[in-house]
Amino acid sequence: MNLDFSNDQKYLQEEARKFFDKEGGLSKARDVMDNALQLDKELWQKIVDLGWTGIRIPEEYEGLGLGHLELCVIAEELGRSLAPVPFSSSVYFFTEALIKYANDEIKTDILPSLVSGEIIGTYGIAEDMHQATESNLSVSVSTDNISGIKIAVPDAGIASHMIVVAKSSSGTDLRLVDLQDSSVTINLQKNLDTSKSFFKVEFDNTPSKLIGKSGEGWIYIQHLLDQAAVLFAFEQVGGSQAALDMAKAYSMERFAFGRQIGSYQAIKHKLADMYISLTLAKSNCYYGAWALSSESAELPLASATARVSATKAFQLCSKENIQTHGGNGFTWEYDCHLFYKRSKVLSILLGSEATWKEKLVTSLEKTNTLEKG
Amino acid sequence: MDFKDTPEQAKFRAECREWLEANAELKENKSGRNIDSSLDDHLKVAKEWQQKKYDAGWAMLHWPKEYGGIEASPIERIIWGQEESKFNVPGGIFEIGLGMCGPVMMQYATEEQKSRYLSPMAEGKEIWCQLFSEPSAGSDVAGLRSKAEKDGDDWIINGQKVWTSGAHYSDFGILVVRHDPDIAKHKGLTFFFVDMKSPGITVKPIKQITGQAGSGAGFNEVYFDDVRIPDSQRLGEIGDGWKVAITTLMNERLAVGDAKGSDIEEALILSKTKDDAGEAMIKNDSVREKLADWFCEANGLKYTKFRTISALSKGEAPGPEASITKIVSANKLQEIGNFGIDSGDMAGMLIDDEDGVSSFQGAWLGAPGLRIAGGTDEILRNVIAERVLGLPQDPRADKGIAFKDIPTKV
Numbered sequence: 001m002n003l004d005f006s007n008d009q010k011y012l013q014e015e016a017r018k019f020f021d022k023e024g025g026l027s028k029a030r031d032v033m034d035n036a037l038q039l040d041k042e043l044w045q046k047i048v049d050l051g052w053t054g055i056r057i058p059e060e061y062e063g064l065g066l067g068h069l070e071l072c073v074i075a076e077e078l079g080r081s082l083a084p085v086p087f088s089s090s091v092y093f094f095t096e097a098l099i100k101y102a103n104d105e106i107k108t109d110i111l112p113s114l115v116s117g118e119i120i121g122t123y124g125i126a127e128d129m130h131q132a133t134e135s136n137l138s139v140s141v142s143t144d145n146i147s148g149i150k151i152a153v154p155d156a157g158i159a160s161h162m163i164v165v166a167k168s169s170s171g172t173d174l175r176l177v178d179l180q181d182s183s184v185t186i187n188l189q190k191n192l193d194t195s196k197s198f199f200k201v202e203f204d205n206t207p208s209k210l211i212g213k214s215g216e217g218w219i220y221i222q223h224l225l226d227q228a229a230v231l232f233a234f235e236q237v238g239g240s241q242a243a244l245d246m247a248k249a250y251s252m253e254r255f256a257f258g259r260q261i262g263s264y265q266a267i268k269h270k271l272a273d274m275y276i277s278l279t280l281a282k283s284n285c286y287y288g289a290w291a292l293s294s295e296s297a298e299l300p301l302a303s304a305t306a307r308v309s310a311t312k313a314f315q316l317c318s319k320e321n322i323q324t325h326g327g328n329g330f331t332w333e334y335d336c337h338l339f340y341k342r343s344k345v346l347s348i349l350l351g352s353e354a355t356w357k358e359k360l361v362t363s364l365e366k367t368n369t370l371e372k373g
Numbered sequence: 374m375d376f377k378d379t380p381e382q383a384k385f386r387a388e389c390r391e392w393l394e395a396n397a398e399l400k401e402n403k404s405g406r407n408i409d410s411s412l413d414d415h416l417k418v419a420k421e422w423q424q425k426k427y428d429a430g431w432a433m434l435h436w437p438k439e440y441g442g443i444e445a446s447p448i449e450r451i452i453w454g455q456e457e458s459k460f461n462v463p464g465g466i467f468e469i470g471l472g473m474c475g476p477v478m479m480q481y482a483t484e485e486q487k488s489r490y491l492s493p494m495a496e497g498k499e500i501w502c503q504l505f506s507e508p509s510a511g512s513d514v515a516g517l518r519s520k521a522e523k524d525g526d527d528w529i530i531n532g533q534k535v536w537t538s539g540a541h542y543s544d545f546g547i548l549v550v551r552h553d554p555d556i557a558k559h560k561g562l563t564f565f566f567v568d569m570k571s572p573g574i575t576v577k578p579i580k581q582i583t584g585q586a587g588s589g590a591g592f593n594e595v596y597f598d599d600v601r602i603p604d605s606q607r608l609g610e611i612g613d614g615w616k617v618a619i620t621t622l623m624n625e626r627l628a629v630g631d632a633k634g635s636d637i638e639e640a641l642i643l644s645k646t647k648d649d650a651g652e653a654m655i656k657n658d659s660v661r662e663k664l665a666d667w668f669c670e671a672n673g674l675k676y677t678k679f680r681t682i683s684a685l686s687k688g689e690a691p692g693p694e695a696s697i698t699k700i701v702s703a704n705k706l707q708e709i710g711n712f713g714i715d716s717g718d719m720a721g722m723l724i725d726d727e728d729g730v731s732s733f734q735g736a737w738l739g740a741p742g743l744r745i746a747g748g749t750d751e752i753l754r755n756v757i758a759e760r761v762l763g764l765p766q767d768p769r770a771d772k773g774i775a776f777k778d779i780p781t782k783v
Contacts, residue, residue: 002687272755
């Protein structure tokens with residue numbers, strides 16, 4: 001039994017943590033928030049220089065050719081630091097889509113530039129404020145040109161390319177679009193967490209390239225979502241741990257009625273519940289990481305479980321961190337709200353908790369037997 | 374990452390498996406209910422099984438070689454436990470002796486006592502129990518009030534113990550009592566072992582909310598009326614009782630793990646198969662939501678255990694993650710039991726004439742006890758907060774004063 005990361009992966013995690021501690025991810029997130037910057041360019045360049053955008057990209061395309069587990073440990077540290085960079089859009093989603101489904105020509109064209117940072121990618125699924133399904137998509141493709149509107153597209157203001165889920169004559173396609181094309185209009189949308197940015201992207205007969213087979217796009221996107229859900233769950237676990245650490249530190253230094261508030265059972269039990277929720281989420285993430293890295297058929301169940309569990313943990317830890325801080329927690333000055341807002345955005349970015357619970361139970365329905373723990 | 378045994382572990386597992394297959398029957402149904410046999414029958418079968426294990430060297434794997442064990446590593450104990458649990462064999466009788474009383478005897482008893490008591494304990498010939506909790510000392514067990522008074526070479530014990538598993542069939546017990554109420558609470562305690570057949574000991578089974586009393590490893594009240602214990606049966610120095618008890622309790626915390634009983638597997642089977650107004654229950658959205666929540670908990674616990682095993686497997690000390698197990702599993706058990714009962718709708722309260730209480734009904738009745746035994750939910754949250762997260766202790770009203778001056782009522 002070895003449900004653990006390797007020493008090399010743990011070393012990478014430690015290096016990532018030191019890097020974000022030194023760079024001050026939280027203050028960078030705050031800077032982006034206060035100045036509507038969309039990303040911290042300097043931090044992003046350093047991440048590119050470390051080679052992390054190319055972790056999963058095969059060596060023949062100038063990447064590091066590593067596995068998903070390396071990505072998991074970096075995701076946890078990103079989540080802890082709230083670093084304002086387009087890592088999840090570009091690395092968990094865009095890059096994975098190309099590695100998995102694109103032809104050699106596209107790979108040769110794009111992958112090396114993702115490693116070098118010349119290309120930043122993102123993805124667009126949502127079109128309205130409800131759950132996207134294959135039948136309610138309206139962005140459509142006709143002879144390789146796409147038209148329609150995607151909303152809540154993460155990082156589109158700084159991305160150069162985008163994977164678009166679009167209706168085609170054979171069903172649903174994944175389409176690669178160059179966002180610099182003059183037919184594309186991109187507008188920033190207001191959102192709850194301004195340390196991240198979301199955009200409305202309009203296509204008007206925009207040229208696009210097919211990724212994989214026409215008509216298979218919805219199957220591809222489900223798999224990409226399942227993969228990304230595990231990585232997002234690691235970010236959520238990292239964020240949960242940071243919120244719990246903050247609550248703990250404050251409960252040790254804050255005095256009320258002549259004693260540390262952390263000595264009251266009301267606070268202790270709250271923090272114990274945060275720890276319990278975080279521990280369950282982390283263990284479910286390890287299961288997800290195993291399924292992701294071993295390309296197991298259990299991935300849909302494992303990713304939904306990691307996702308739901310981590311969503312619950314981050315929501316609990318971030319809201320109870322505010323509560324532990326009392327009035328201070330409700331100020332702009334304290335960092336509590338950064339985690340609260342990030343937890344909300346991460347919990348819906350790939351689809352809501354309800355959507356993922358439904359995926360989880362759908363997988364359970366297909367399971368004939370469960371092995372007892 | 375993988376879930377495979379190392380070659381050495383696989384070899385050990387195969388050895389366990391081979392012996393078990395030759396000596397016991399595989400369980401047919403993993404979640405089958407226990408068939409109630411009479412206590413005497415159960416004890417007889419359990420003792421025979423223990424003797425069989427002892428003769429083949431499987432009885433107390435973790436014990437030192439000099440006492441007949443093989444000094445098995447934690448991972449080997451886990452592997453044995455995983456394999457043994459797949460077979461239809463009796464359990465729940467010797468764990469307290471082998472897990473808590475044996476180690477404490479090894480550490481504190483004389484050589485003569487060790488050679489007298491340890492082998493019969495391991496062979497299953499003599500059963501041991503643990504006499505700690507008292508009516509006024511549950512979570513705060515160091516607040517116990519049973520008295521020990523010195524009389525020549527003997528001690529005279531008076532008082533009452535409670536929640537003593539198996540006292541009604543035990544031959545010996547380990548006991549903490551107060552030898553001096555005039556000094557601080559934790560300093561006035563002394564530790565003994567006692568012959569449960571001693572004159573003056575009365576054992577009364579406790580009738581639990583399940584309606585059961587004295588069946589299986591049931592709980593008891595144990596009364597001590599002028600019970601004489603020779604000083605030679607003292608374990609540790611006079612006044613060291615708390616130190617000795619803590620060692621034993623640490624072993625209990627490790628031993629009390631998953632709440633046994635209905636889990637997500639059974640809830641899922643029920644939801645898929647049981648009809649609810651013309652459709653399988655699983656088609657109901659509120660049922661789906663519950664299944665998702667329970668699966669996240671059950672799966673989280675399963676892989677938490679795997680993380681612990683992985684650390685042990687590499688010879689590393691496991692992290693504190695296993696501390697969440699009992700709180701999560703006992704509460705989940707209560708919810709799933711409740712859900713199973715509700716599936717019977719207006720008639721869910723009925724007990725089957727032939728089969729007795731269903732596993733869901735049993736889970737619902739038993740879960741409140743599991744949320745208390747071996748550390749209440751509240752104590753365990755304190756443990757997580759203080760020992761895992763490092764938060765400060767609560768200020769205490771029982772520090773720095775004599776035990777007799779500690780407030781006990783308004």
